Amino acid sequence: MKTDANVVHLNKVAAEQSPTSPVGRLPVALIHLRDKAAQRLKQSLQILFDNADDTLFEMADRATSNAEQNAFFEAMRDLRLKRKNIERAFLQAVFEPFATLNQYEIGKPSLDALSFDSLALVQHDELEESVALDAMVAKVMSRDSMGVGHLTTRLNAMISKKLDDKTNPLGPTALCEAFLEACSSLGVEIKVKLIILKLFEKYVLADLDQLYAEANQLLVAAGVLPELKSAPARRNPERPGTAARTATEQAGGSAGEHADDGVQEVFVALQELLAQVRGSAMPRREMPDDALPITSRDLLRLLSHMQQHAPAQASDDFDLREQLEQLLSRASARSGKARVVGEVDEDVINLVSMLFEFILDDRTLPDSLKALIARLQIPMLKVAVLDKTFFSRGSHPARRLLNEIASAALGWGEQDDTQRDSLYQKIEQVVQRLLNDFVDDPLIFSELLADFLAFTGNERRRSELLEQRTRDAEEGSARAELARRQVELALNERLLGKRLPEVVVRLLQEAWSKVLMLTCLKHGVDSPEWQSAVATMDDLVWSAQAHEDPEARLRLLELVPGLLKALREGMASAAFDPFSTGEFFSQLEALHVQAFQRFKRAMPAAEKARPEEPAGLGLEIDAEARAALAEAGAEPLRQELPPAAELDGSAMIEVVEEIVLLAPGQTSASEPEICLADDDEALLQVANLRVGSWVEFQEDEEHKLRCKLAAVIKPTGKYIFVNRTGMKVLEKTRTGLAVEFRRKAIRLLDDALLFDRALESVIGNLRRLKGA
Template sequence: MKTDANVVHLNKMVSDTAHSAAGRLPASLIQVRDRAANQLKQALQALFDNADDTLFDMADRATSNAEQNAFFEAMRDLRLKRKGIERGFLQKVFESFSSLNHYVVGKPPTLDAVSFDSLSLVQNDELEETVALDSMIAKVLSRDHVALTHLTTRLNVVVSKKLDDKSNPLGPVSLSELFLDSCSGLGVEIKVKLIILKLFEKYVLSGLEQLYSDANAMLVEAGVLPELKSAPPRRSVSHSRPDRHEQADSAERASPAYLDDDVREVFGALQELLSQSRDGLPSRRQAPADAMPISTNDLMRLLSHMQQRAPIQAPMDVDLRAQLEHLLTRASVKSGRVRVVGEVDEDVINLVSMLFEFILDDRSLPDSLKALIARLQIPMLKVAVLDKTFFSRGSHPARRLLNEIATAALGWGDHDHNQRDSLYQKIEQVVQRLLNDFTDDPAIFSELLTDFLAFIGDERRRSELLEQRTRDAEEGSARAELARREVEHALNERLLGKTLPEVVVRLLREAWSKVMMLTCLKHGTDSEQWQASLATMDELIWSVEPQESPEARLRLLELVPGLLKALREGMTSAAFDPFSTSEFFAQLEALHVQAFQRFKRAQFDSERSASNDSEEVQRSALSSLGLELPLLELPPEDEESVSAMVEVVDQIVLLAPGQACAQEDEPVLADDDEALRQVDSLRVGSWVEFQEDEEHKLRCKLAAIIKPTGKFIFVNRTGMKVLEKTRTGLALEFRRDAIRLLDDALLFDRALESVIGNLRRLKGA
């Protein structure tokens, strides 16, 4: 019987080995397995059904072309590999059940979570993946711990293999590892992988509570430990470490938003790194045992005091910790008791300080704008104290505002005039508004973000329009350059090595080349019009070359009228100068008249040679009578009327309008040259910085790569062309270290990755 190809029978997914092993499983466990597989299959389908929309939304909000292309490529890859991932995951689930009645001798467990400490210092992607995975698993264990433990206990009764919650085939650890293994063939960036993991948590792991409930019920019905009673799952109130309970609880009471599980996990991981790396961080003064931590509200008041008194031209290396310490000393003297910043708030201060150290040291930001961004440190610190999602949520308004300012500033050069530049003025306006108006309401960041995005959107539309015009103009120039090369080739092929009248060589180079250029641009080299222009050039050259045969004389008589007509029509269509056209045709007419005279003279000489004998007889007879025969001769050629002849020995080079001389040949580099590989790694939209001389730098964006001519076109942030380079020319710039690629990734994200890497380095030191 033929089955529908769209129906996937779960039992068919098990290999022969799995079938034989599964046959030894108790019937109750097979029932649990099949019910779980059906639920996991439906959850996976929901995951992939929603993945497209999620990735499309992310692409729509992307801040660069490269980021947007990465999301679109991930969508395509996920569609192609979806079925394989679904089948592979369910296959692995079946295999994990099949192995429950088998011991694996000498082999360590394969489903243990990856150790946080075992990651190398440079594996930031793996760190992010591990943190996300641990966070997902921790939430399931917190929510469904009792039900999972009861299921594990019941499974241990019916199988021979010793299980715990980690090795339980339906546990969050096993399922997450199996899903990651099934997705190993996806060629996606870590940002996309984290999105897929989040979807796995939302559509698969979130349904485990029901799965465990059903599985326990089926085993109880089969008589497996019915005395175990599952209590309603309790949600954890605090994930803080034991030594931080007091301050975490007070922070939670001050801000209920901190109860979000994701925030706890991310900020908790950062606190863990900070606590283990504290020896390498700037430490606060040693406080006495009876020191009293100030409340978060008091800290906010101190920060607002510092914010209002911050100088307009604040130095970039300002030490906020020192300023805050000074204010705390004054408060301690006033109250008579030592006051210190609480440990949680101190962690926030350290994190924000490290983030801004990276930001202000980032070479992608122009120095003149770093001074403006440095003034945002206190407002950003205040919003981080108020709202810990600042560290975990990429869409946080304050975080996005900082990223948008940095992205907009990427193409801003230090040579731009600050006072007249609209971008500089807008950023300055945003900074001043935050310093003046932000006290404790983070909503101001959303308002400023909306306004700044509208401003940037207007600027981007204008620059994209000018950039498109630049690309169109360059593509037109490239087509003209290719046509010019075709005409050069045709001229050199017919003229090199020949000796021709100077006027004909000039006519072809100065006038007919323009006709051929227009023909090539309009119709192409495969057209009848192009072939006709070549034929006209060939006929003109033949018509002024020495010809001796009578057949050539007849052909010339037939050819000249049509040739002159074709030349005249072509030069008129190319709008060639009428005065120069008349001069050319006058000289060309003289050449053809001389050609006809040569034919007549040759004919006369032939006839006179044939009748020489009879003339001699006549002369002798007349001479004996005392008479003479008169001589009939053609007039001699006028030497001045004969055009000067020139030999074409040099390659004909046609210059573009405005081009003074031919371009010099560039050195040839090996195909595997490292500098050429660097050039080939450039992508349209990449920002670079050229070191023009010791003092001046030029920031520009690669707007187009004109493939026919091999030219790289660079524009400034307004979309205006500022530079043009060949592939070899760029390679030579890379060789002398005159080019630096600017990192257009989100500034805050790069800063956070750097801080995590540094903390892990300090932890391992």
């Protein structure tokens, strides 16, 4: 048999083999088989990676925690960066076994011999990989065992080294192991790796029956065991683009012959609904007897002409069917025969027109974006003509692209600047690319979908980060509000209605309240630190009150040093203004001097005259009081103090009213609270609001605000709303929201998939018309 040692390269894969690797001389038929198989596997692998981003993004979207979501996003990034390396490593692993097919390998233990002895050493993740691979291989073998077996038999007829189905270089075992080894560089957790393996099963292993059929046929043509009769390869449901191109190549192929049975049933059901209302709710087409239906290929050409000449801004008076009729009339005049659209294609046009009527009437879509989306009608119609799975398959790229655009536009406000808004510009770019480049290959939708998902994924990650910061800030504000209420309560319990010097009231309200706030936030109201701070406040209040009991003087002497020290340290810890602190302590000094003087005047004359006290003061205090004040850190007492009458008057006495502490920037004015019954309908509507719900507030006749409920802060009962960038734009109470619902100034936005809602509406309308 003729052999050839030359290697046919495939995208440099063969060229990258090590110069020292053993290269046996292979029959020409095996070289052709290797290259053809590698080319098919490469295409399947590319489809896998094209779809991996979408799959991982959907998994991230359904993640139940931030950690899980981040794992999927990191996997997307890792897969994009290492895609080329994985493709190269996989194809290298496909090429290498062929190089040794005509060589014996001595002393290398088999995989089976290794697997049993090392099973105990296999880690949990590796065990999961092994179980997944075994299941994938078993599925392929149960389905394509004849094709694999015949290929193995034919290979053994051509080479010196004997193979079985497991060691067949194109068998499912070898391919699965090659892919797993190629993915070893991915830094992803086992859950994500198993998802990637499922994608390999879906997009590569699912097509192996075709590979084995072609491989066996190629060897049969080379005269290798032609007597082996293989069963014909089963037909897979065609991928997006394949069915479309086939339909384009078929003249009059508008019936969608290549769709699978399930898809065909969906479209046939839609056709039956249309047929039942045609002539009543829908006008019946009047066709001349000699009318000649145009093929789907010709219809696509007409639509492409309309697409290229569509107005830059879609207008309300643009009627696609009317424009198409005008083009057909011109074609009829030129050919001398009446040309009409075929019945099946006519049904497609009617369905797409009704879908877009719903879409452009949908209140969920912002009006300023409807004009952009309206320009997608012709490209979507062309896709539907090419591929009837457009109506039945939720994962269809064109359908998903429309849904993703609508979902991204949900939070887009009318006030956004279209010239500078990145989302508007991205949607405009997608629309323009379709209008300019889409002719008859729907693969462009897959490219645009992947690009748009990458864009919205980045936008979403940024908005989620800002949204989380907004929630954290609001929760922090709520904790501060609760602490403020605790401090208010403590102050009012001790001060309300009492007669106290004005300086004491101001010090407690302006300065010590901050110390209490920080203590409450850091340690809580049950902590020793809180109890100590409250005790200091109690001591200050007691020291500022008038006392007649002689024992009070002794207590005051003992109290003042520790009290003033605690006050000074507490205010310093709260970073209170040092200048204001000095002012407060100067006034407290005078206050306590007054207290000691009151005790001095009340003492018997014999006790007043003590030889150790310095003379010369206009009004003297005893040495113990002076020592107490000095110990407390007060400034040295003035040599001359004002008369007693002036000292008494310097401490202005006031009756303390209720103290209300305000947050920085907060005003005392608040909205009047409205009392509503628990079963009030508006309150029930508020209860149905869920975090993540999008709503629209009618601010006035012209302005609307679209925002998302980002958080419900339970301690304060506040509902926090953010815009699509994650920035806080609104804050409402439960009652405030109920009032908005009552006056119909708030509307929930439907975030269900746009195309699915439109199709559901069209089917519902057709059924109602049928029953009318």
